[in-house]
Amino acid sequence: MFTKLAARNVKRQIGNYLIYYITVSLTVALMFAVNNAIFEKQLLARAASIDELRTALITVTVFISAVVAFVLGYATSFMLKLRKREFGMYLTLGMTRRNVLGVFLLESLILCAVSLATGLVLGLAFYQGIMAIVTNIMDVRYSFAAYSLQGLLLTVGLVAGVFALSAVTSALYLRRVSINSLLHDAQKSERTVKHPVPWAVLAVATLAAIITCCIVIGNEIITSAQNNNGSLAMLNICVITLIISIVLFHVGLCKSMFGLLLRSERFKNNGTNTFTLRKLSSKLSANAVMAGILALLMTFAVAGANASFLMQTANNAALDRSYPFDVFGEIPYDSDSPVDMTTAHNAIAEFSTITREADYTIYTSGKDYLHGFTKWHGENYSELYDEFITESEFNALFGMLGYPQLKLGGGFAIVPHSAYAKNVEACDFSAAQLRVGERTFDFKGFANAPLTTLRFFLAVVPDAAIDGLTACADGWACMLDGDKFDAQGLHDKLTYEYTNGHLQYMRCDFGIKQYHKIQSDAESAVFIVTALYVALVFVFMAMAMLALKTLSDMADDRKHYDTLFRLGASKRDMTRTLFRQTFAFFFIPFALPILFGIPTAAICYALMQTTGFAAIALKTINIAFGVAAVITAVYALYFAATYLTAKRNVIRRV
Amino acid sequence: MKELLSVRNVTKHYNGGSVVTKALDGISFSIGKGEFVAVMGASGSGKSTLLNVIATIDRVGAGEILIDGVNVCDMDENALSAFRRDKLGFVFQDYNLLDTLTIEENIVLPLNLKREPLDKTRDALQRVAAQLDIADQLNKFPHELSGGQRQRAACARALITSPSLILADEPTGALDSRNSKLLMKTFDMMNSAFGSTILTVTHDASVGSYAARVLFLKDGKVFGECVRGDRSRREMYAEILSVTASLGGDVDVY
Numbered sequence A: 001m002f003t004k005l006a007a008r009n010v011k012r013q014i015g016n017y018l019i020y021y022i023t024v025s026l027t028v029a030l031m032f033a034v035n036n037a038i039f040e041k042q043l044l045a046r047a048a049s050i051d052e053l054r055t056a057l058i059t060v061t062v063f064i065s066a067v068v069a070f071v072l073g074y075a076t077s078f079m080l081k082l083r084k085r086e087f088g089m090y091l092t093l094g095m096t097r098r099n100v101l102g103v104f105l106l107e108s109l110i111l112c113a114v115s116l117a118t119g120l121v122l123g124l125a126f127y128q129g130i131m132a133i134v135t136n137i138m139d140v141r142y143s144f145a146a147y148s149l150q151g152l153l154l155t156v157g158l159v160a161g162v163f164a165l166s167a168v169t170s171a172l173y174l175r176r177v178s179i180n181s182l183l184h185d186a187q188k189s190e191r192t193v194k195h196p197v198p199w200a201v202l203a204v205a206t207l208a209a210i211i212t213c214c215i216v217i218g219n220e221i222i223t224s225a226q227n228n229n230g231s232l233a234m235l236n237i238c239v240i241t242l243i244i245s246i247v248l249f250h251v252g253l254c255k256s257m258f259g260l261l262l263r264s265e266r267f268k269n270n271g272t273n274t275f276t277l278r279k280l281s282s283k284l285s286a287n288a289v290m291a292g293i294l295a296l297l298m299t300f301a302v303a304g305a306n307a308s309f310l311m312q313t314a315n316n317a318a319l320d321r322s323y324p325f326d327v328f329g330e331i332p333y334d335s336d337s338p339v340d341m342t343t344a345h346n347a348i349a350e351f352s353t354i355t356r357e358a359d360y361t362i363y364t365s366g367k368d369y370l371h372g373f374t375k376w377h378g379e380n381y382s383e384l385y386d387e388f389i390t391e392s393e394f395n396a397l398f399g400m401l402g403y404p405q406l407k408l409g410g411g412f413a414i415v416p417h418s419a420y421a422k423n424v425e426a427c428d429f430s431a432a433q434l435r436v437g438e439r440t441f442d443f444k445g446f447a448n449a450p451l452t453t454l455r456f457f458l459a460v461v462p463d464a465a466i467d468g469l470t471a472c473a474d475g476w477a478c479m480l481d482g483d484k485f486d487a488q489g490l491h492d493k494l495t496y497e498y499t500n501g502h503l504q505y506m507r508c509d510f511g512i513k514q515y516h517k518i519q520s521d522a523e524s525a526v527f528i529v530t531a532l533y534v535a536l537v538f539v540f541m542a543m544a545m546l547a548l549k550t551l552s553d554m555a556d557d558r559k560h561y562d563t564l565f566r567l568g569a570s571k572r573d574m575t576r577t578l579f580r581q582t583f584a585f586f587f588i589p590f591a592l593p594i595l596f597g598i599p600t601a602a603i604c605y606a607l608m609q610t611t612g613f614a615a616i617a618l619k620t621i622n623i624a625f626g627v628a629a630v631i632t633a634v635y636a637l638y639f640a641a642t643y644l645t646a647k648r649n650v651i652r653r654v
Numbered sequence B: 001m002k003e004l005l006s007v008r009n010v011t012k013h014y015n016g017g018s019v020v021t022k023a024l025d026g027i028s029f030s031i032g033k034g035e036f037v038a039v040m041g042a043s044g045s046g047k048s049t050l051l052n053v054i055a056t057i058d059r060v061g062a063g064e065i066l067i068d069g070v071n072v073c074d075m076d077e078n079a080l081s082a083f084r085r086d087k088l089g090f091v092f093q094d095y096n097l098l099d100t101l102t103i104e105e106n107i108v109l110p111l112n113l114k115r116e117p118l119d120k121t122r123d124a125l126q127r128v129a130a131q132l133d134i135a136d137q138l139n140k141f142p143h144e145l146s147g148g149q150r151q152r153a154a155c156a157r158a159l160i161t162s163p164s165l166i167l168a169d170e171p172t173g174a175l176d177s178r179n180s181k182l183l184m185k186t187f188d189m190m191n192s193a194f195g196s197t198i199l200t201v202t203h204d205a206s207v208g209s210y211a212a213r214v215l216f217l218k219d220g221k222v223f224g225e226c227v228r229g230d231r232s233r234r235e236m237y238a239e240i241l242s243v244t245a246s247l248g249g250d251v252d253v254y
Helices: A002-012 A014-038 A041-044 A050-082 A084-091 A097-137 A149-175 A179-183 A195-226 A231-263 A273-286 A288-322 A341-351 A391-399 A419-425 A461-466 A486-494 A512-553 A556-567 A571-596 A599-608 A614-649 B048-054 B078-085 B103-113 B118-131 B147-159 B177-195 B231-246
Strands: A328-332 A353-364 A387-390 A414-417 A432-434 A439-446 A456-461 A470-480 A493-500 A503-508 A510-512 B005-016 B017-031 B035-041 B062-067 B090-091 B165-169 B197-200 B212-216 B221-227
Touching: A002 A014, A002 A097, A002 A461, A014 A050, A014 A097, A014 A149, A014 A614, A041 A614, A050 A084, A050 A149, A050 A512, A050 B078, A084 A097, A084 A179, A084 A288, A097 A149, A097 A512, A149 A512, A149 B177, A195 A231, A195 A556, A195 A599, A231 A273, A231 A571, A273 A288, A273 A556, A273 A571, A273 B103, A288 A419, A288 A512, A288 A571, A288 A599, A288 A614, A328 A341, A341 A353, A353 A391, A387 A391, A387 A461, A387 B035, A387 B165, A391 A456, A414 A419, A419 A599, A432 A461, A439 A461, A456 A461, A470 A510, A470 B005, A486 A493, A486 A510, A486 A512, A510 A512, A512 A571, A512 B062, A512 B147, A556 A571, A556 A614, A571 A614, A599 A614, B005 B048, B005 B197, B017 B048, B017 B197, B017 B221, B035 B103, B035 B177, B048 B062, B048 B197, B078 B090, B090 B118, B103 B118, B147 B165, B147 B177, B177 B197, B212 B231
Parallel strands: A387 A456, A414 A439, B035 B197, B035 B212, B090 B165, B165 B197
Antiparallel strands: A328 A470, A328 A510, A353 A387, A353 A470, A414 A456, A432 A439, A493 A503, B005 B017, B005 B062, B212 B221
C-alpha cells in the first residue's frame, strides 16, 4: 500500500519535483560523462602525469558529489516542508513515523532511480560531447569513445551516496518534528532587519575589499609572471579575503538594500512597492548566507571557466613561442650528457624525416659587461656571463623559420629571450661597445627572433668578432616532415638519467615540439573539462537552490497575492510584482559573479600583454563574454521556468 | 433609501466532472445605501458563493449584480480590479493581513494600489486608526497583535478607501466571544459613524442580531428575511434563532 501511495505522490507532485528532477538528471549526466573521461585511456595516457591527473579528477568528482549532496539535502528539506501538512495528516490518521519516512524515502528512491536513469542516458551523449571537445583540443581525430564500467560504477556509487545523505537529513527531520508543527504553520515572525545601516556599511566595506583583492591579485599574478617574484602568501591572503568578502558582501546587501528602500516613504507608498520590498527584505535577510554561498559558487564557476579556456589559448601560444623549431637542443661543453649531437641526429632520423637543419656555437667572454646594462648583474647574478652567436649562424638558424636576414653593418645586436623581450628592450645599450683586439663594435639595436634557451639575451656579433671569445656550447635545430611521428618514443630515446649532487632525475637536452604539444593539449583538455564540469554543476546547484526556495514559498505567496487580488490589485500589477520579486531574488546572487568576468578578463588580458602574448590578449575578452553569455543563458532558462511556474500557481484569475 | 446593491436573478453552477452543483439558484435581493445586512444560512446554502460573486472575485452563471448602479457582471478583469480597489472593502475570517507588512503598511495598501498622494494617505490613515483605536499599534507586525486587534486593523484597511460597500466573510470566525462582541460594535460604529454599507456572511446568530436586516439562504435562494426595525438586539436574536430552527439548525448560538 505504501509503495502505491509513494508512486501516486510522485505523480501528483510532479510539478514541484520538476526542477529538482531536471537538476539531478543534468548533474548525474555530467558526473557520468566526467567519470567516464577519468577512465578514458586516450585522454590521460597523453598527459604527463596520468596518476596525478586521475587522482585530481576523482577528488574533483567526489568534491562535486559532496556539494551536490549538500544542495540536494537542502532541497529535500524544502520538499518536506512544502508537504508537511500532508505528512502531519498521515501521522494523524495513525501511520507511524517509520511509515511516513518509508513513504517519503520510497518517493525519493523512485525520483532517484528516474533521475539516475535519465542522467545516465543523457550522460551517454554528454560523454561523447566531452570527448569531441577533448579530441578537438588535443588535435586528434574524434572517434566514438568507449564507455567504462568503472565510470558507471563510480557514478552509481556517488549518486547512491548523495541520496543516502539526503535521506538521512529527511529522517532526522521527520523523527524530531511534532505532529502539531507539521499540521499548523509555525507563527510567522517578521524577519525584516530593523537596522539596515550597519549591514549597508558591511556591504560597502566588503565591496571595497573585493575590488582591492581583485587589484592586488591581478598585480601579484602579473608581477609573478614578469619576474617570478610575486608573493604567494599575499596571493593566498587575498584569495581568502576575497572568498570571505564575497559571502559577507551578499549578507550585507541582502540585509540592507530593501530595508533602506523601505525608509523612503514616497517610494514605498506607491503601488505594490511596500509589498515587494517587505517580501524581498524578509526573504533575502533569511537567506542572506545562502545567497552569499551561491554567489561564491558562481564566481568560482565564472573565474574557473575563464581561466580554463585562457589556459588552453595561452598554452598553444606558449608552445609556439617556447618551441619555435620542431626539435631544438643545446649541449654545454662541460656537460657529460650521453646523448650528444650525433646520437640525437641519428635518433631523430629514425623517427621522422629532417627537412631543414642548422647548427651553431655559443661563445662567451667570461665577463658580464653587457649584463651591466641590465638589472641582471651584481651579487645575485655572479654566474651570469655575456654570451654570443655569430651573425652567419644566427641568420642560418632563424632563416629556417622565415625570419629576414640580420645585417649588423659592423656593430652588434641583442636578441632578447621571448619571455623577457619587454624587460630587455627597456634597457639602454646605446653606450655599449664590444672590444675585440683592436676592433670596436657598437650597439646597433635589438634583433627580432624567438630565442628560447635559458638566458635573458644573446648578443649577435659579426663572424670576425669571435676571435677573442671562447666557445662554450653547441646548438642544433631542425624542422621535420609533418607531426605524425611517435613523439613520445623520440623523447624517451633522447632522455637520460642525470645526477647532480644528491639529485637524480631524467633529463632531456632537446625540446621536441610535438611531444610538448601532446602533453600540453592533454593537460588543457583535462583542465577545461574539469573547470567546465565544476562550473556547470555549481551553476545548476545555485539555480536549483534559488528555484526550489522560490517554489517552496509558493503556498505563502499564493495567499499573499490572493489578498492583493481581493484588495483590487490588477493582474498587471500582480504579474509585475511577482516578476520583480522573483527577479530580485534570482539576480542578487548572480550579479556579482557575472560582473566578476570583468576583473577576470582584465587580469587575463594584462597577463597576456605582459607575457608577450599580445596577439591573443583580445581573445580573453571574447572568452569572458562567451562564458558570461552561456551562464546567463542557462540562468535565464531556470529563472523563466521558475517565474512561469510561480505565476501559474500564484496569480489568481477571475 | 437609495439602492446600493442589487442582485437580480443570479445563478451560479459549479462543474465537478459529472456532478453539477447549483450554488446560487436565481437569487434576487437589494441593499440600500448605509444599510447593515447579514446573510445567514446552513453550510452549502450558497452564502460564500454569493459573497464571492458580489466581491467580483467569481463570475455569475446568469443574472446581474449592480453596485452603485454599475453592472459588475459586464466588466473585464482590469475594470473589476479597479472596481474592487475603489468601491469595495473586505474583512475576512482569518484577517488576511500580510504578515511581512506592518499594520500601517497593511492598512494603507489599498491606497497605495490606487497610487494616492502621500499626504492624502497619511490623513486617511490617521482618521481610521483613531476611529478604530489602533493608532498605537501601527508600527507592529500582525503576529504581535491579538486576534481582535488584527481584525480591527483589517476593518481599518477595509474603511480607508471609503468604499461603497464593505463585505465581511465570517468576520468573527476566528475570535473569542468578547472580541466578537467588540468587533460587532466596531461594525456598528463603521455603519453609523462612517455611513458604511455592510454586507456580512455569518453562521453566528449573535453577529446577525447586530444587523438591520438578515437574509436567510437555503439551497441558493433567499428563504426568508428578518428586519430589526425598532426592536432590541435581543428580540432580533430570538427571531433569528426561530427562523434558523425552521431552516433546520446549523447556526452557532452563544
